[in-house]
Amino acid sequence: xxxxxxxxxxxxxxxxxxxxxxxxxxxxxxxxxxxxxxxxxxxxxxxxxxxxxxxxxxxxxxxxxxxxxxxxxxxxxxxxxxxxxxxxxxxxxxxxxxxxxxxxxxxxxxxxxxxxxxxxxxxxxxxxxxxxxxxxxxxxxxxxxxxxxxxxxxxxxxxxxxxxxxxxxxxxxxxxxxxxxxxxxxxxxxxxxxxxxxxxxxxxxxxxxxxxxxxxxxxxxxxxxxxxxxxxxxxxxxxxxxxxxxxxxxxx
Ligand SMILES: [Zn+2]
Numbered sequence: 001x002x003x004x005x006x007x008x009x010x011x012x013x014x015x016x017x018x019x020x021x022x023x024x025x026x027x028x029x030x031x032x033x034x035x036x037x038x039x040x041x042x043x044x045x046x047x048x049x050x051x052x053x054x055x056x057x058x059x060x061x062x063x064x065x066x067x068x069x070x071x072x073x074x075x076x077x078x079x080x081x082x083x084x085x086x087x088x089x090x091x092x093x094x095x096x097x098x099x100x101x102x103x104x105x106x107x108x109x110x111x112x113x114x115x116x117x118x119x120x121x122x123x124x125x126x127x128x129x130x131x132x133x134x135x136x137x138x139x140x141x142x143x144x145x146x147x148x149x150x151x152x153x154x155x156x157x158x159x160x161x162x163x164x165x166x167x168x169x170x171x172x173x174x175x176x177x178x179x180x181x182x183x184x185x186x187x188x189x190x191x192x193x194x195x196x197x198x199x200x201x202x203x204x205x206x207x208x209x210x211x212x213x214x215x216x217x218x219x220x221x222x223x224x225x226x227x228x229x230x231x232x233x234x235x236x237x238x239x240x241x242x243x244x245x246x247x248x249x250x251x252x
Contacts, residue, residue: 002214006128007060013052017092036088057099062210069159071211073101081126083111108159123154138215143171174212182238
């Protein structure tokens, strides 16, 4: 999971969302969850809002429309951050929509929406509102996550960030290819091959599991970075290279 910027919706899509929210508001409170579910799955309603929502979410998502939760699977589903069964008035609320892969949406998150015992705030992270780096630490070279806060712990649990072998193994591969990318960038730049260097950066960010690259740069600034990158001193040197950091991080 990486920090994302929420984009503006096409005006016609935004206007239609408001109409459907008003329809739900006007229904008696006990019937709102059923009406929200009915409207969301209605073919006409979906046709009117789905394309605009999906296109805008796809533009916001990491890489080629990757899932905003796991960063790996293709983002095919519009996920309601706060499930519509719990918050029917947020069914057509743009600020409640994220792009998820069907596995995260249907197998992991489903209707789970844990809240803090104190204060009742959401425990899951919305990457368009919060920076996951403050809540989750990538443990290199294992490529598993450690929760730094109750929110980070909840995300690891709900999305299976450490229990899904395909994610952990994928992150290890992403770590290997990210190390190659930064080295390639340095070589290309030193040779004056600037378009090749720019291409290396573009490809690096377009790969699945961009959270690994984000985590590597972040941890290179950690006070215990020498320990975290033990045996990877060359990689740490590249990650701390100011010119390289600017080339890679100006894209995020
Ligand atoms: Zn996912």
